[in-house]
Amino acid sequence: MKNPFYVNELPKQEMESLSLVDKTGNYILSPDDVEALLAGRRTNLMSLKNLDASGVHIEQLDAKLSLDRNPDGQVSFRLHPIYKQPIIPPLLDEDEAQALITGETLSIDKIIPGPGKKEVVFEYDPDTREFISFDPKLVIAPDKINGYKLKDWQKDDFQKGFNVRLPDGTELQHRATDPKGIRADRAALILSVLLDGGISYLLIRGLRHLLNSDKKEQADEQTPAFKKAYAEMEKHFAKKFKAADQQTEETRGYNKTRAR
Template sequence: MEKMMIMEALPVAELSRLGLYKDGKHLLSPEDITALLAGRRTSLVNLKNLVGEAFTIASLDVKLSLHQSGRWGDEIMLHPIYKEITLAKGMTEEELWPILTGEQTNLVKAVHNPSTGSDQSLVFEYDGETKDLFLMTP
């Protein structure tokens, strides 16, 4: 029963293309499958022989997450290791220092939304392994 729920919840075709599902079995650890199903990122996963329309990559270390799109359905998102931190618009490195150093786990920033005329709070997290600053989804 549990295997059936996982099969229905994860996009098996995408995992197969990434080399993470073969012969009816997930090749991710149980912890990584749980992370995907809970909406979190996996640990670092090494993908091999990725082939696209205009590229071939022999090996790539990434973290994975599950993204639900109304247009495409469930998609596996790849989060590679970046050389430098990419700051969000209007954000300074000084603001990020507490999460970059691990003093805090996230950063809440009030941002003005011109379409509604009000401020909204955005929550950012930083992944030190991939050097990725990302917006947490509500």
């Protein structure tokens, strides 16, 4: 699954100004936050210190970060601070907004008025007290989860942040506000997507609970379907690495032949 950003595109100068680089030049970011940034999502809430913005010194600011690509291709940070109170978007009415704020509803799908009938999905980030929106068509839905092939309507539900239930009872949702992009009632999932170059596997561990609750224990991810999908993933990578090693050996042999 291809990320929209590469690690070498992280804006180092901005990271230094945000005190996210130590004296040795290493990033002071967790692997989960780096993964979230490269995937085009928001980091966890972090405490940024000694900021200078438009000539104003800010000793400390709690905020989330995401990456943004400018029209000229340059990558820069976007800061998502904590708002004093949520600002309700025009497309949402009071009841819809409150349902998102309270967690009664986790996502709301709306149609933007005008030609084209463009869809937009709203979520609420309780950490920053901010409503966020995204185009569901830009969300890549997996072809399989834990080896179960998703139906077209399940892919559509996934893209819109609705609940997806697998045959073994596993439940999950795409979450644009979550650093990993998914929440589930199990701590790990195996996603697979069919790409031009074949199948691509992604094992995601450390998933947050679907119910926005860290107190309720998640179900065991080691279901028969998960174990089978894991075995298939290992077999796929073993075959891929073997083919790569064989190609390397053939290249070495070819080079030796040419050198004679």
